[in-house]
Amino acid sequence: MWTEQDNKLCQSFEFADFRAAFLFMTQVAEIAEAMNHHPWWSNVYNEVMIKLSTHDAGDVVTEKDRQLAAAIDLLLENRPEA
Structure with a gap:
């Protein structure tokens, strides 16, 4: 979930391994x-x-940040499970 901290939208993501993260x-x-x-x-x-x-x-x-965050969320929603 995106949080607003210090005038930034922030989120951490965890993946199975380095390759998936990259x-x-x-x-x-x-x-x-x-x-x-x-x-x-x-x-x-x-x-x-x-x-x-x-x-x-x-x-x-x-709004540019919110749009990019939404696009990232959509990317994650549509990725096949590893």
Whole structure:
């Protein structure tokens, strides 16, 4: 579930292994590039942390962030179970 912390939408994701986490990041990268809205993220082994805010709006949460978060949620809903 996305939470708003320090003017950012934040969520952590856990996957079966590094490969699954990296595949997720690759898929999110494609979505983010198409939206021209790029996340801050980190990855350690099977965990991915994403933080969304809009730099052009003063690093606060905007509708662009909510749309990207929704697209990420949809990606996860539609992925086949490992």
